[in-house]
Amino acid sequence: MGRSSREPFVLGDTIVAPGTRETIDLPLSLLSDHTPITLTTQVIHGRRPGPVLLINSAIHGDEVNGVEIIRRVLRHSAIRGMAGTLIAVPIVNVYGFLTNIRYLPDRRDLNRSFPGSPTGSLASRLAHLYMDEVVSKATHGIDLHTAAIHRSNFPQIRCDLANPDVRKMALSFGVPVVLNAAQRDGSLRKAAIGVGVPFLVYEAGEALRFDEVAIRAGVQGIIRVMGDLGMIRQRRRDEAPVDPVISRSSVWVRASEGGIFLARAKLGARVFIGNRLGTIASPFGDIEFPIECPTNGIVIGRNNLPNVNQGDGIYNIARVDDPEAAAEAVEIFQDDWEQGE
16 A cells, blocks of 8 residues: 555644654743743554544643553554544643642642633643644543542543533443533533533542552543544454443532541442441540431542541432442443453
């Protein structure tokens, strides 16, 4: 076969020829000590036409699982000879990643700063650069997240199921719970969808910690989406072990009192109204407050700290119409990953 006639892919000042990959540094700013900071991306431009999938992580600088997910995707054998284009941005919030914090130096949340402004705050400028130089080049996107510090999330997809393109991606990702989540003002997901790029969010694990199950499920989910988009060949071994359960909403169970949090319910557990999820106890051992479940559903988030204050979120429950089916989906998912490959 002759040389590909496909057009090269341009990002920033870099031209990526068909069948090649390039690492591209987009200048961001200088730190106070004059150290230059760049937004680093890697582009894999296939020889054959197809979608442009953007995968990114560490919009919150302490959410590190996605960095490892993207690293493994870029080394995955399935993307050799892929069609279309893959844009990978392992670390969007470089400032927060370098200092192990969620925010930028000005304490702003990058995921509440989109679409940004070229003359705004540091967060706003970074958001504007990302939208202008990266998101605008994509046809689809996946944003990788974890829970906040001292919390853990069960592997889940959050998206707007009313968008048919987003829904198709969400169901193909292959984790057991898909949560229909409203688009938040200032989020990358809302800004991207606003310019016609369907985006979904993968949530799994805890900030500042690698979670092997969450990482492997994230890698496999991206590979499945790429297969569903026609970028790579679908393989039988990559098929999801179970159809996901859709949740239309979730609720946080909050501490009624301050004290010592003694957890009973585990991530992924099926729960019903009135079930005891745990206990908040006095440090003197004389008083205990039961934590009761307010709805039928699946535990998709949990606080990991033993000490809590009144009003702290301690359990996140995804409401489901059929808890039995949801429990079966979670059990099959857990069994599949515990067996390894």
